[in-house]
Amino acid sequence: MHLNIKEPTTRNAKNTFEQIEKAAIKLFYKKGYHGTTVKDITSEAGVAAGTFYLYFPSKVVLYKHILTSFSHNIRKHIAEKVAQKTSRLDKEKEGIKAFILYAKKNPEMYNIIWESLYIDRELFRDYYESFAIRYVNGLEKAKRNQEIRDVDSEIMSFILMGITNFIGLKVVFDLGQDNDDIEHIVDGVLDLLKNGLFTK
Amino acid sequence: MHLNIKEPTTRNAKNTFEQIEKAAIKLFYKKGYHGTTVKDITSEAGVAAGTFYLYFPSKVVLYKHILTSFSHNIRKHIAEKVAQKTSRLDKEKEGIKAFILYAKKNPEMYNIIWESLYIDRELFRDYYESFAIRYVNGLEKAKRNQEIRDVDSEIMSFILMGITNFIGLKVVFDLGQDNDDIEHIVDGVLDLLKNGLFTK
Numbered sequence: 214m215h216l217n218i219k220e221p222t223t224r225n226a227k228n229t230f231e232q233i234e235k236a237a238i239k240l241f242y243k244k245g246y247h248g249t250t251v252k253d254i255t256s257e258a259g260v261a262a263g264t265f266y267l268y269f270p271s272k273v274v275l276y277k278h279i280l281t282s283f284s285h286n287i288r289k290h291i292a293e294k295v296a297q298k299t300s301r302l303d304k305e306k307e308g309i310k311a312f313i314l315y316a317k318k319n320p321e322m323y324n325i326i327w328e329s330l331y332i333d334r335e336l337f338r339d340y341y342e343s344f345a346i347r348y349v350n351g352l353e354k355a356k357r358n359q360e361i362r363d364v365d366s367e368i369m370s371f372i373l374m375g376i377t378n379f380i381g382l383k384v385v386f387d388l389g390q391d392n393d394d395i396e397h398i399v400d401g402v403l404d405l406l407k408n409g410l411f412t413k
Numbered sequence: 414m415h416l417n418i419k420e421p422t423t424r425n426a427k428n429t430f431e432q433i434e435k436a437a438i439k440l441f442y443k444k445g446y447h448g449t450t451v452k453d454i455t456s457e458a459g460v461a462a463g464t465f466y467l468y469f470p471s472k473v474v475l476y477k478h479i480l481t482s483f484s485h486n487i488r489k490h491i492a493e494k495v496a497q498k499t500s501r502l503d504k505e506k507e508g509i510k511a512f513i514l515y516a517k518k519n520p521e522m523y524n525i526i527w528e529s530l531y532i533d534r535e536l537f538r539d540y541y542e543s544f545a546i547r548y549v550n551g552l553e554k555a556k557r558n559q560e561i562r563d564v565d566s567e568i569m570s571f572i573l574m575g576i577t578n579f580i581g582l583k584v585v586f587d588l589g590q591d592n593d594d595i596e597h598i599v600d601g602v603l604d605l606l607k608n609g610l611f612t613k
Contacts, residue, residue: 245531247447302611327527331445342588361610367590368601369610371583372576379575380568388542389567401568409609410561410569411502 216278219268230268232258234282237275242321246276246328273332280329283322284340288347290315301355305406309377310399316381317395323385345370376402416478419468430468432458434482437475442521446476446528473532480529483522484540488547490515501555505606509577510599516581517595523585545570576602 221230236257240249251272255262269275294311295304316322329336348370355361380402384392391397421430436457440449451472455462469475494511495504516522529536548570555561580602584592591597 245447247445247531305610324530328531330524331447331528331531338586338588341582341586345589359612362608362612364604364610365591365597365601368580368583368598369605371579371588372602372605375575375577375579375582376572377575379571379578382541382575383568383571386538386541388538388571389545391565391567397565398568401565402572404564405569405572405605406610408562410505410564410606412559412562 216274216281217270218274218278221268226267229258229260229264232260233265233268233275234279238279238321238325241276241279241328242324245324246272246332276329276332277336279325280336280340283319283325284344287312287315287322288344301351301358301360302403302407304351305373306399306403309380309402310395312377313381313384313395313399316385320385323382341374344374348373376405416474416481417470418474418478421468426467429458429460429464432460433465433468433475434479438479438521438525441476441479441528442524445524446472446532476529476532477536479525480536480540483519483525484544487512487515487522488544501551501558501560502603502607504551505573506599506603509580509602510595512577513581513584513595513599516585520585523582541574544574548573576605 221227233254237249237254240253240257244253249272251265252262254272254275255265265275269278291308291311294307298304298307326340327337329340345367349366352361352364352366352369356363356366380398383389384395384398421427433454437449437454440453440457444453449472451465452462454472454475455465465475469478491508491511494507498504498507526540527537529540545567549566552561552564552566552569556563556566580598583589584595584598
């Protein structure tokens with residue numbers, strides 16, 4: 214996605230850019246995208262109102278920039294953890310754990326990603342479609358290596374995204390019990406992936 | 414949740430009430446809760462502006478009423494389908510299928526439920542927490558009947574809600590392939606629940 218952003222070049226400009234970004238994440242989380250004005254953002258960032266437009270042509274472009282950054286950071290964070298493992302089983306376990314820990318550390322993540330549904334429906338579609346495509350690639354490789362059964366990789370990618378997202382929701386929103394015991398929760402997921410749910 | 418709504422009693426009043434409800438669902442879906450005013454709703458419903466307040470003290474109360482109705486209708490729709498089956502395996506299959514078909518028929522469902530996150534975070538928590546509690550009861554029963562393995566029912570309830578929600582997203586947002594073949598998609602989920610993902 215090409216965004217019409219003027220990237221900062223000097224150290225001062227970079228600081229300002231980051232202050233605006235940080236203020237926007239905080240306010241979008243707290244008051245929502247629609248409840249936050251550009252003026253709220255510059256005021257929270259402690260910069261002059263006009264400064265915003267030196268970098269971003271509009272609030273929606275800043276939002277898209279933040280969404281892209283989250284998407285990039287989550288993937289990078291997961292990819293780094295997963296790369297340390299060799300088997301698909303360990304990669305899956307590490308990936309799910311990395312996602313949950315990232316979500317726990319960045320509780321504003323769900324709010325900001327899902328708010329795309331109310332800002333531009335296509336952003337929401339793109340986000341999950343591109344996440345699914347990467348997942349499918351990993352599953353296809355695991356299939357070739359006979360590490361996983363011969364499943365429909367695309368359906369499985371949505372199943373696994375769903376599991377990870379809702380387990381993450383449970384932890385971030387502290388729904389039910391055991392939310393401090395991430396290992397136990399991840400083991401619960403792995404148990405299903407290894408053994409299924411039903412008795413034979 | 415007690416809502417301070419004045420229920421309509423006459424047939425005319427019921428019609429008006431339903432027109433307001435229908436108009437709000439349409440506009441919340443199209444323009445979002447924050448982008449929709451009470452005046453937009455009465456105008457779309459074709460009723461006088463003041464009529465709104467005969468039934469609802471505020472926009473948020475109408476939103477809560479709609480969220481509660483969706484929640485109630487989804488559960489009722491699923492429960493009816495599930496009740497026709499005896500084994501937990503068939504119940505699970507029927508429940509997932511019923512959810513997806515409901516979501517497909519009511520594509521505004523995701524928008525309206527998830528928007529609670531931006532209206533009142535507690536509504537969002539309550540929605541999933543109460544859904545999970547019902548799910549846990551069903552799983553505990555299946556465990557006692559030895560139909561499912563001895564899993565952590567609470568973790569499993571979030572896993573299953575996640576699977577169902579994201580498979581539903583795939584269908585409603587037409588992400589990837591096979592979205593007209595609901596049977597194939599549900600079979601993909603059941604295959605995981607029966608056999609797990611990994612080769613032994």
